[in-house]
Amino acid sequence: MRYFQGKTVWLTGASSGIGLAMAQQLAEAGAHLILTSRRHDALEQVRQSLAHPERHQVLALDLSQPEQAALMAKDALGDQIIDILINNAGVSQRSLILETDMSVYRQLMEIDYFGVIALTKLVLPRMVERRAGQIVTVSSVAGKVGTKLRSGYNGAKFGVIGFMDSLRAEMAQYGLTVTSILPGFINTQVAHNSLTGDGTALGHEDPDNAGGISAEECARKSLEAIAKQKAEVVVGSGLSKLAPFLQRFFPGLVRRMIAKR
Ligand SMILES: NC(=O)c1ccc[n+]([C@@H]2O[C@H](COP(=O)([O-])OP(=O)(O)OC[C@H]3O[C@@H](n4cnc5c(N)ncnc54)[C@H](OP(=O)(O)O)[C@@H]3O)[C@@H](O)[C@H]2O)c1
Incomplete structure (x- = not known):
């Protein structure tokens, strides 16, 4: 993909x-x-495992404390030009509302919502000044369709799509590109790392994610969408890819299907 040649990409997660x-x-x-x-x-x-390791840098940040992470990043990056920010870091959830501590909701919002805003606000002024740049956020199909066990994750991922829509509208006059990626089920550690009701990690896989497309395929389709400067793209297969379409045109059917699952 020639689009990325020579570009500086800040990638979280x-x-x-x-x-x-x-x-x-x-x-x-x-x-x-x-x-x-x-x-x-x-x-x-x-x-060290990447092509041309000397071209890349490491910047460890904990996005559960977004303002502090942004300050650390500001110190570390200084005046460095960022062509593309990809807000991909995230954590999911597997717990019923009745059994979920408020602190878990806050943690999900910090990482999946405020973390995106903090890093976006850090790179934005320079992008506006240069009239060039792209902000990408990996939301989720869970940002369009609410399901059981993911109430906080749904809230954060719905919210971040709204933030990105607003960002796109405000940045159009400066020529910046804003892209939201909505993966369906992808075979990664996301379920294993999901927060349960008391904030501990689930610690095991989930058949839905294990049966999803590979991280490599998801990355390839996401990067193609970024290179085409799309506003929003759903990446996945089967029902999880169809879900946003079904939700839009057959909301009653989707509500009944989800309540039965
Ligand atoms: N897999 C799916 O089915 C799926 C579907 C829809 C959307 N997504 C979204 O895709 C993105 C990537 O998820 P994934 O599936 O690749 O899951 P993953 O394998 O669990 O990766 C999550 C990444 O986020 C980082 N991270 C977690 N908490 C962080 C924090 N507090 N501060 C900074 N970084 C943090 C993790 O690194 P460290 O542990 O080193 O911090 C890791 O690199 C997430 O936003 C997720 O919500 C995934």
């Missing part, structure tokens, strides 16, 4: 799953990467 696959494909495509997640050592391993 680069240590595993979709982000790791994106990092590999972006490095192959000639991008210069800033790799972010919490785990510095894991990111350093990723960096």
Whole structure:
């Protein structure tokens, strides 16, 4: 993908799953990467495994504290030009509303919603000044269709699509591109890392994610959409890919199907 050649891409969630696959494909495509997640050592391993490791840098940040993460990033990045920010880091949920602590809702919002806003606000002024740049956020089909066990995740992923829509409208006059990626079920560690009602990780896989498309395929389709500067794209297969369409045109049917699952 020639689009990424020589571009500086700040990619969050680069240590595993979709982000790791994106990092590999972006490095192959000639991008210069800033790799972010919490785990510095894991990111350093990723960096060394990529094509042209010397072109890439590691920036470990904890997005559960978005303002602090943004301050650390500001210090680390200084005046560096960012061509594309990909807000991909995220955490999911597997717990019923009746059994979920408020602190879990707050944590999901910090990482999946406020984390996106904090990093976007950090890179935006320079992009506006340069009249160039692209902000990408990996939301989810769960940002269009609410299901059981994901109430906080649904809220954050719905919210972030709204934020991106507003950002797109405000940035059109400056020529910036704003892209939302909505994956369906993808075979990654997302279920394993999902928060349960008391905030601990679920710790095992989920058959829906295990049966989904690979992280590599998701990354390839997402990067194609980014290169085409699409506003919004759904990536996945089967029912999870169809769900936003069904929700829009047959909402009653979708409500009944979800309540029965
Ligand atoms: N897999 C799916 O079926 C699916 C479907 C729809 C949407 N998505 C979205 O796709 C994105 C990537 O998920 P994935 O499937 O690749 O899951 P994953 O394998 O669990 O990867 C999540 C990534 O986010 C990082 N992360 C988690 N908490 C963080 C924090 N507090 N601060 C900074 N980084 C943090 C993790 O790195 P560290 O552990 O090193 O921090 C990791 O790199 C997420 O936004 C997810 O919601 C996934």
